[in-house]
Amino acid sequence: MNMNKEIKIAPSILGADYGNLNEYLKKYESFSDWFHVDVMDG
Structure with missing residues (x-):
């Protein structure tokens, strides 16, 4: 087992x-490899 x-x-x-999305991304970018984006349609 590896x-x-x-x-x-x-x-x-x-x-x-979403009004402050840039601030959210800056807050977590230092320890995140990427961000998960959910795409939903109605």
């Missing part, structure tokens, strides 16, 4: 305040 797997951090922007 126990040396790398963990990736990908916060979702679903709960972010």
Whole structure:
């Protein structure tokens, strides 16, 4: 069993305040590998 797997951090922007999205991204970018974006259609 390989126990040396790398963990990736990908916060979702679903709960972010879209009026201040830039601030949200700056807050988490230092420890995030990428951001998760949910695409939903009605």
